[in-house]
Amino acid sequence: MCTAVVYRNGKTYCGRNLDNSCSYGEEIVVMPRNFPLRFRHADEMKHHHAIVGTASVMKGVPLYYDAMNEEGVWAAGLNFVGNAIYSKASGASGEVAHFEFIPWILSQCSDIEQVRGLLKKLTIVDTPFDTDVPPAQLHWIVADRSGASITVESVVDGLRVYDNPAGVLTNNPPFPMQLSGLGRYMALSSKEPENLMAPRIPLSSSSYGTGAIGLPGDLSSESRFVRAVFVKENSAVTDPEEESIGQFFHILDSVAFPQGCCDLGNGLYEKTIYSSCCSLENGIYYYTTYENRQITAVDMSREDMENTQLARFAMERKQRIFFRN
Incomplete structure (x- = not known):
């Protein structure tokens, strides 16, 4: 179960919660421009955009969960169990294994329009990474610096690309159903409610925040989608980078x-x-x-972007506490 968010506050910030019962040895991995990208059904790419994101590295290959490139394009894969349907590899051009989707997009694209162009020629196939690593059932959200985002789903009737005006994605159901479900919550507000039910009766709120009564609070994918959209759309912080980053993590904390x-x-x-x-x-x-609520950062520009080797950083998992006395 996961939630991904695109948030614009003067600048654009993208990220996700990865929700699972265990870790798979995730690391922050910087892929420099000259790291050889070898695809199962496409030509090797010896030079490409640099990428940074969270990945499990298997046999020297970073399997990215979410990542961005140096041009400001970001992508994340979320579980889409029961609905993701991939094609069988046939040898035709444009075939990419599901685990290659994120590096395939980020290695080549500088904005969302270039992503759309690549997707017109793309077929996602069910080639497993290894015999003991079965295909993961995923769908993806992709965004760029403008804040524009799309959702990509490979389903029974082919590859579907949707505009994502909400800038949010969870797991199931398929994205069109997630988006249409927002219509049930149009009356929610961050403001105090107006007495529309019985204007003749002197009603008053018992607490701040009653404009959001009805906002779902459970952990299901559909409820997390609604809650993330509500919190993101009603976020109010000033422009400094540190405040926006802090606010972004508060949005993710809500789900x-x-x-x-x-x-x-x-x-x-x-x-x-x-x-x-x-x-x-x-x-x-x-x-x-x-385990560690302190924000940790990896700046891709501080690495040798022309290198041929991955730069790998283990995640900080020990809680750090700052004592003032």
């Missing part, structure tokens, strides 16, 4: 999984393994983990 609240059985609990915030203008990848 996070505290351990124990989603019991999977056998002692397993869904929890927010990590949360990320990508500053698309500055090329800095910020994150927190479940």
Whole structure:
């Protein structure tokens, strides 16, 4: 279970919660411009845009969960179990394995229009990464510095690309149903409600925040979608980078999984393994983990962008506490 958000506050910030019952050894991985990108069904790419994001590195290959490139394009893959349908590889041009989708897009594109152009020629195939790593059922959200975003879903009737005016994506149902579900909550407001029910009766609110009564508070994908949109659309901070980054993590906190609240059985609990915030203008990848709430950053520009080797940074998982006395 996951939630991804695109937030614009003068600049554009993108990121996600990765919700799962366990970690898979995620790292922050910088892929420089000359790292050889070898695709299963496409030509090797020896030179490309540099990329930074969270990935599990297997056999020297970064399997990105979410990432951005140096041009300010960001992408994230979220579980889409039961609805993701990939094609069988046929040898035709334009075939990309599902685990290659993020580097395929980010290595080549400088804005969302270039992404759309690539997608017109793309077929996502079910080639597994390895014999013991079955295909993950995913859909994706992609955004650029302008704040424009799209959702990409490979379903039973082919590849579908949707404008995403909400700038939010969760898991199921398919994106058109997520978006249409917002219509049930149009009356919600960050302001105090007006007495429309019985104007003759002197009614008053018992508390601040009653304009949001009806906002779903459960952890389901549909409810998290609505809640993330409400919190994001009503966020109010000034322009400094630090405030916007802090606000972004507050948005993600509103849809996070505290351990124990989603019991999977056998002692397993869904929890927010990590949360990320990508500053698309500055090329800095910020994150927190479940164990460590301090924001940690990796600045891709501080690495040798012309290198041929990955730069890998283990996630900070030990809680850091600042004592004032």
